[in-house]
Amino acid sequence: MTAVTGQGPDPFVALMRRYVVDYTNRQDTSVCAEIMEPDYTLRMGPHEVSGRDEAYIPASRKQFMQFPGLGLTVHEVVTNGERLALRFSEHGASRRHEGAAAAWTGLGLYRWNGTRLQDNSVEQDYLSRRRQLASGTPAAVGGPAVAPWDTPARPADPAAEAVVRSWIARGVAAGGPAAARSSTVNTDLTWDDGGPGSEHAVLADAASVIDDLFSAGDAVAFRLTCHGRYAGGLDDVTDAPAGTPATCHLVGLVHVRDGQVASGHLVRDRLGMARALSPAPARSR
Structure with a gap:
């Protein structure tokens, strides 16, 4: 057998392997104390779940109870050693349905302190999940990353970050697919899961606040809070006309080539936006 040489896995990536394999896919919340700080905070849409033991673990257990066979498949990992972005799919069968x-x-942006995780800003396409559970027809799971746990850390690239900041300022991310189609730059972008409805913009005349942004080589990850007017097209919104002021959060991971955003994925909190616009009876997630 030929010996394997090299520096070994990046320590942040190795920690995330435990997060995915030991904690999530084994549904073993006892691992959380080993990989997360006590004040670990999850941000999703307008919500914040702060406190590993008193808030985060109970929320995770509810998810595992609903999806007892829940699995997480990793599609992409990027890191600069201090920050890490994870693009993934979750999948399973719901006891409630x-x-x-x-x-x-989903897309998560993680921070650690060199030992344990401190926080995660994430979006998951819960609108797609809700529709699949209602229809009984699940979406396909995308192909896994070939070697996610061998991903090396790459240094941050301020030039790539500047390109993405300018791209965000032009409204392409907040405007969704419609803005991308009207752009003079041909980019390969996927919104949400790429399934039915993902081709529609949810906001018009949107402006973005950058909540978080970091890079690892030519990969740039970010979280935005986008304010604009509801553009219509969400059949889950029943009592708000197009033009109603609305807010949508999104997380993105894009790649810069030749000074332009060339490809990437963005996940919007479409369900949270729909609920804010039609806040009547509670709907199933």
């Missing part, structure tokens, strides 16, 4: 199954995409 008579065993109906679903697969939904």
